[in-house]
Amino acid sequence: MKGALLVNLGSPNSTSVKDVKNYLDEFLMDKRVIDSPYLIRAFVVKGIILNTRPKKSAAAYKKIWWPEGSPLIVLSERLHKKVQENTKIPVELAMRYGKPSIKSGLQKLVDQGVTEIFLIPLYPQFAMASTETIVVLANKLVKKHFPQVTLTDLPAFYNKADYIEVLSESIQSELEKSKPEHLLFSYHGLPERHLKKSDVTKSHCKIDGSCCNTPSPAHEFCYRHQCYETTKQVAEKLNLKEGSYSVSFQSRLGRDPWIKPYTDHVIDDFAKNGLKKLAVVTPAFVSDCLETLEEIGMEAKSSFIENGGEEFTAIPCLNENEKWIKTLSGWINNWAE
Template identity: 75%
Template sequence: MSKGVLLVNLGSPDSTSVKDVRNYLDEFLMDERVIDTPYLLRAFIVKGIILNTRPKKSAAAYKKIWWPEGSPLIVLSKRLQDKVQKQVSVPVELAMRYGNPSIESGLQALYDKGVTEVLLMPLYPQFAMATTETILVLAEKIRREKFPNMEFTILPAFYNQPDYIRDLSNSIKDSLTNFNVDYVLFSYHGVPERHIKKSDVTKSHCKIDGSCCNTPSKAHEFCYRHQCFETTKQVAEFLGLEEGKFSTSFQSRLGRDPWLQPYTDATIDGLAQKGIKNLAVVTPAFVSDCLETLEEIGMEAAHSFKENGGEEFLSVPCLNDGDDWCKTLSRWIDQWAFQNQESNA
């Protein structure tokens, strides 16, 4: 079999125009694994309410962080792809779950190169319904309909993989070199609490009560909350962070249903009000900087922190296309390709 790799990230609007942002939000929010309500209710919420107000606001936010080359998320993901491609011997394509380049176009590009076995690599360290799962479901649907002779191998969530923890920790350490940090906040993208319970393969373990994430269970393989706290724990241990000098929070909530807590915005304001002067925020749910890291954290949260009494705010860059991270991804790809060659020999 001829092998190839598909890197998959979240996605971005094609431009900062309100029309393109509306199209992107329509595709994103109508995903049943993002807003997991019955279709008619979801359509009413998204098309009847959100798309009448949010696109203009989101377009303005995208304009704040847009680069001359395009969306930072897309540009950084392409740089990652290019670097990785130069280090491996199999074809590497890039796709986005929402927007362009699409998963179908990425699989088509691999198919055109004769690829029949694909390593599908969702670029999410932690597993969640609204990220990894929706990628896998859509990719499988496209495979069945368009590329039935292809086979997939899935890269599991790598939230606790030693290589990832090392690269993330070292990138944070480098960013903190010239920053007199008082506190490190690990801010992850939020999800509704019900998503955690829906992803519980045991149907009984996850109670979101402060103890279940620390109690060993098969549920942890697909528990976003556990995986976020575990990433924080391992990075803090690697960096030697003192207890009481770091914590975990969740950002970007939508609607009135309970989402994972504590909330990032309230946490940042509270830290400033308690006398924390120099705050560093890390966003380990993302491997590439995007709207949520550059605007929501780097601009809005930074402003709020200082408004509440803080002084210095550092938004730590994501791994992006850092050399060590690219080497790690390339090594994972080579290990997969080599193992398959061995098994087929």
């Protein structure tokens, strides 16, 4: 019997500093998120970050928390429910960090008699800190606890035609309302070293502006290339004019170089240089979360206005978009046939 497991990032159980600290501990101690040797990672995370960041992060979560709970969890649960209604096989939901855990999601499927599982990381672009850590942990859990189960994972879908179609339509509907002067594609940031670590050729990735445009087997696992490719295909679909859109990367941590340009710098520069109407879309996520609702929808908007901008539109993620639900359900049904 076949089944599917949707996996998203995760969220603290509440906005309490204690719960946020527990969540950040699990998240940042993942060796594919902070990829330093264990002792260094433990010193940085447990000795420094967890003594300062939880209080600040808890305050940020409080700004966006819904009466039903974490927006990411609530939206993921709604997505799960609607996908299940449109699929022929059992579908469960899990989070990489926090609850419900991947182990619990696997267990629910096994309890229904499932022996073949379609693992779906809810990230359009591949990254070792998102897609890879989900796949690695799921395989580890299957090997240890569910040896009778076979696992198949959905590859990054950043360039799948039906995904691009849905994403483009959702962006277009918002552009028609806000009519911005510029559209910024803001993707979650990564340390530059993550790109090089994911380079299967061990030589292609130069982060020099040209390697992402030069065909290579490295692109299958290159986050930066996949972000630019998503942008390129959406721009072509929407007939966006050269210069009317651009790409940036948000959410930095630590002092190491991260993928540039940085979203906060780009947005401030737009405002200071006279741009009055800006729209920002965040296609590294399929569900709105802290990074989209607070970092972009609140902090970036405030900064844009403070620096001279007038109208700022944070375009929602796909969330419960009906065509997105049909697309995701279609991938599951095609796999199950």
